[in-house]
Amino acid sequence: MLQTKIANIKLANCIYNASGPACSSLEELQALGQSAAGAILSKSATLAPRAGNPAPRYVDTPWGSINSMGLPNKGHAYYLAAAKELASFQKPYIVSLSGMSLADNLKMIAEMQEEENIAAIELNLSCPNLPGKPQTAYDFEQTEKVLAAVFAQNNKPLGVKLPPYFDLLHFEQMAQILNQFPLSFVSCINSIGNGLVIDWEKEETLIRPKDGFGGLGGDYIKATALANVRQFYLLLRPEISVVAVGGIKSGQDAFEHILCGAKAVQIGTHLMKTGPSCFAQISAELTAIMQAKGYQSIEDFRGKLKTAA
Numbered sequence: 001m002l003q004t005k006i007a008n009i010k011l012a013n014c015i016y017n018a019s020g021p022a023c024s025s026l027e028e029l030q031a032l033g034q035s036a037a038g039a040i041l042s043k044s045a046t047l048a049p050r051a052g053n054p055a056p057r058y059v060d061t062p063w064g065s066i067n068s069m070g071l072p073n074k075g076h077a078y079y080l081a082a083a084k085e086l087a088s089f090q091k092p093y094i095v096s097l098s099g100m101s102l103a104d105n106l107k108m109i110a111e112m113q114e115e116e117n118i119a120a121i122e123l124n125l126s127c128p129n130l131p132g133k134p135q136t137a138y139d140f141e142q143t144e145k146v147l148a149a150v151f152a153q154n155n156k157p158l159g160v161k162l163p164p165y166f167d168l169l170h171f172e173q174m175a176q177i178l179n180q181f182p183l184s185f186v187s188c189i190n191s192i193g194n195g196l197v198i199d200w201e202k203e204e205t206l207i208r209p210k211d212g213f214g215g216l217g218g219d220y221i222k223a224t225a226l227a228n229v230r231q232f233y234l235l236l237r238p239e240i241s242v243v244a245v246g247g248i249k250s251g252q253d254a255f256e257h258i259l260c261g262a263k264a265v266q267i268g269t270h271l272m273k274t275g276p277s278c279f280a281q282i283s284a285e286l287t288a289i290m291q292a293k294g295y296q297s298i299e300d301f302r303g304k305l306k307t308a309a
Ligand SMILES: O=C(O)c1[nH]c(=O)[nH]c(=O)c1I
Pocket: 020, 044, 067, 068, 069, 070, 071, 072, 098, 124, 126, 127, 128, 129, 190, 191, 215
């Protein structure tokens, strides 16, 4: 009912975790393996381990979350080694990479090539929380340079994690670049960067890094996520799958993203708030909606959003 394919990667369930929340340690990755999630996606890795930004750096709010983690992770070798430990769950294991430089990304990608238990690489071009570093995917020239270098050496299924775009010309410019490369997927969207959430009683910011500026997730970003999924679904070659992430906490939210064209959906903030049982929750709700509407598979309605008459 909920099975799907991202490029030639089969998922028994189109719902899995977003990179970032609850996917940094082997224990967290194993918990995802034991859950109903259709795949396991790691926290974005850098060449060497990183401690990240000072806390408080992640806070849940009534409408979602704000974070400025600063790319804390156990280093790429850890996530490469985890592949063998996770194989027994028999679901695709995808490694997210967010190198501090193009050279680092190329080195990490090269080391991942031989590991057959890594189904795909999700190259993160959109971390908003590294002080002094812009989000790569807001620099179109740099993005093209990175993808050209990556695909000169990569033979594994590879997709990119994109930031939200807000200007129709930007969607077209980005799609024109992405369509030049043998990408397996794009994941839309990363958090909306540099939001600001305030505790008005204490008269201070919720998080500490960057004077309180951080990436927004959850309800705050669902409408923007839907728009980005829809735009890239319409503009990219059909061989490039669109994976939806942003504001999904119910079967209805997942249904809406698939209606916009998503081949799979990722859960971030809601996973942080409710734990890995969220995959069974959202799967059951999505299945119920599909049954009520007479759909047997997600392909029966995927991308078929109509414009109001
Ligand atoms: O601060 C983070 O670690 C972080 N936080 C986000 O919201 N998105 C990202 O891609 C990353 I790498």
